Amino acid sequence: xxxxxxxxxxxxxxxxxxxxxxxxxxxxxxxxxxxxxxxxxxxxxxxxxxxxxxxxxxxxxxxxxxxxxxxxxxxxxxxxxxxxxxxxxxxxxxxxxxxxxxxxxxxxxxxxxxxxxxxxxxxxxxxxxxxxxxxxxxxxxxxxxxxxxx
Numbered sequence: 186x187x188x189x190x191x192x193x194x195x196x197x198x199x200x201x202x203x204x205x206x207x208x209x210x211x212x213x214x215x216x217x218x219x220x221x222x223x224x225x226x227x228x229x230x231x232x233x234x235x236x237x238x239x240x241x242x243x244x245x246x247x248x249x250x251x252x253x254x255x256x257x258x259x260x261x262x263x264x265x266x267x268x269x270x271x272x273x274x275x276x277x278x279x280x281x282x283x284x285x286x287x288x289x290x291x292x293x294x295x296x297x298x299x300x301x302x303x304x305x306x307x308x309x310x311x312x313x314x315x316x317x318x319x320x321x322x323x324x325x326x327x328x329x330x331x332x333x334x335x
Contacts, residue, residue: 199211199212199215199236204239204240204243204248204249205248205249205250207240207253208254209253209254209255212233212236212253212254212256216229216233216259219232226259226260226261226262226263227262227263229259230258230259230262233256233257233258233259234258236253236256237253237256240252240253240256269293274293277289278290288302291305291315295315295317297317301317301319304319305317
């Protein structure tokens with residue numbers, strides 16, 4: 186019995202394949218099918234992330250002999266950034282455990298993403314300053330709900 190989801194008329198092309206038989210062409214066909222039913226780009230990208238993770242684990246666990254060809258995310262996904270108000274920040278920091286308080290303070294004060302914060306090492310502290318040598322877009326700053334000019 187093929188795997189189906191509500192609203193879909195075709196079975197998932199990948200469901201019947203062995204993991205080591207899945208190719209970039211099959212993934213492209215799968216994405217085309219998902220696009221054809223007007224699925225949101227963000228939904229397709231989440232599915233592709235799961236597929237990529239599944240393959241990375243299969244390769245790490247030696248279930249497959251080769252990693253999957255690069256799985257690329259679709260462009261045009263709506264980003265949903267939300268910035269805490271200063272009242273929300275104070276309320277959170279007032280309730281947070283000491284370690285979470287410190288991490289959240291670094292995240293907020295340095296405009297870091299969690300992944301960027303977790304990569305920090307003692308070598309990144311130079312003369313009392315935190316030097317952050319990476320970031321997808323260090324110029325990007327989400328709108329601050331407390332500052333009408335942002």
